[in-house]
Amino acid sequence: MTDKDRPDALRHVPNERAADVLFECFADMINRGVLRDGDPLPPEREIVQTYGVSRTVVREAVLALSNKGLVEARPRFRPVVRKPSYDTAMATVGNVVGRLLQEPGGIYNLFETRIMIEVALARQAAQQPNAKGIEQMRVALAANGAAIEDNVVFYQTDMAFHSALYAMPGNPVLPAIYRAYVSWLEPQWSLMPRQSDRNRGNFHAHTAIFNAIVAQDPDVAEQAVRTHLDAAWQQVRSTFKEEDMP
Amino acid sequence: MTDKDRPDALRHVPNERAADVLFECFADMINRGVLRDGDPLPPEREIVQTYGVSRTVVREAVLALSNKGLVEARPRFRPVVRKPSYDTAMATVGNVVGRLLQEPGGIYNLFETRIMIEVALARQAAQQPNAKGIEQMRVALAANGAAIEDNVVFYQTDMAFHSALYAMPGNPVLPAIYRAYVSWLEPQWSLMPRQSDRNRGNFHAHTAIFNAIVAQDPDVAEQAVRTHLDAAWQQVRSTFKEEDMP
DNA sequence: CACCTAGTTTGGTATGACCAAAACAGGTTA
DNA sequence: TAACCTGTTTTGGTCATACCAAACTAGGTG
Helix, strand or coil: CCHHHCCHHHCCCCCCCHHHHHHHHHHHHHHHCCCCCCCECCCHHHHHHHHCCCHHHHHHHHHHHHHCCCEECCCCCCCEECCCCHHHHHHHHHHHHHHHHCCCCHHHHHHHHHHHHHHHHHHHHHHCCCHHHHHHHHHHHHHHHCCCCCHHHHHHHHHHHHHHHHHCCCCCHHHHHHHHHHHHHHHHHHCCCCCHHHHHHHHHHHHHHHHHHHCCCHHHHHHHHHHHHHHHHHHHHHHHCCCCCC | CCHHHCCHHHCCCCCCCHHHHHHHHHHHHHHHCCCCCCCECCCHHHHHHHHCCCHHHHHHHHHHHHHCCCEECCCCCCCEECCCCHHHHHHHHHHHHHHHHCCCCHHHHHHHHHHHHHHHHHHHHHHCCCHHHHHHHHHHHHHHHHCCCCHHHHHHHHHHHHHHHHHCCCCCHHHHHHHHHHHHHHHHHHCCCCCHHHHHHHHHHHHHHHHHHHCCCHHHHHHHHHHHHHHHHHHHHHHHCCCCCC
């Protein structure tokens, strides 16, 4: 296979790995919609023919696509295109973040940013009330209150309530951030014993947050969020006897 | 090469790719400090001998390490270990985020989260003043004021001032977030024409933020940040005639 | 129509080879 | 001694081929 036989995209690219060029090629196709979400990638041997590169290069390019979350590759299955979203962006860092959380204080560093963001969200929700968003919080809160006795359902509705807070501004980045928080902190949270009295306390905290937002009082909303999340942190901390509190 | 000859780590791992196992192996070594920051990875052919796998597998594992930012691999150089940090985490998402920013409204979605965070930081700085942090802001502000006539230096000191805000809480996640913002939004900002009158306005905005923090007035600090960043967004918007404002 | 089966496709791995650039080791020269 | 040149070795990047096991497919069978 000589250089002349190749498609333009892979010709004369000095000091750049062929696999990287091929990666960019497919990334662009995914980005421009030529390859749509859910489509399978062509078979490796077909890509070899099309682009005039070895299977080694194809595999490295596909692996890079997979590592960056642009395709989803299960062993022995054709890779499936996943249109990039803020969720996939968060997922790609999951590995690194997971290791950072193991360092002393790592978990609290992350949780502190969550407190900061949820405080900001609550203040903003109180200052710029949004009928649809408040309604979503209302139903989430009601479902949360109805599930106090059921630890599993309470956990789900708890997340749904917080999720409604992140959805308030209508910015797609924020819900993705929340889902990332949940997936990263979930290993700690899920091991924490759930009890209906704790559920009751958390529900009351949610109610206080919601009421402050409805009352359009950002200061009270901020304090309610801080109280709630600080308490949640204390629960986690007491469960694991971690010594990495600030 | 039979299964018996291999190290335990790579034996009997059903339905899991050998490359993934090898990746985890090296990721753990980096995480536990066996491979320290700056160390070069062993040569591929040596890894082949040590772990009893083919070079294909080794290359895929190294590529995965590279894609996740655990090692830095330049063409024809030995990969160098990079201890995972929140910065590398941000860098790995850079590719995906870059594509998301090209979508309509993408840039503002990201910038809105920056406004939200800097508002929260300013409020927190005003509420929980920190002598060392305030001193750092003071020197950053002074340097900023001295550079009004020099667009290049003003840009640098501008970033240093905001960076000081992110450094205030002492949480290593926050400065990494700021650096990520800068690197992602830099393509837009750097093309924007810099003028000394704009510099003067920005410096006054920085001064207002700083004074409000020193005065321990979170509401004024919040408003100062909003005014500053909204103005900055208007500058960007007018420069590029983007139609994706909220 | 459901179910089983044999052949085909396809991703995962192993092996060996070659190239170009980097790293290295000597020897040469100023 | 130190700087420079040079040939060898090392090492990552690429190619080609082969084999395996699981997934897929087509065809036949009940």
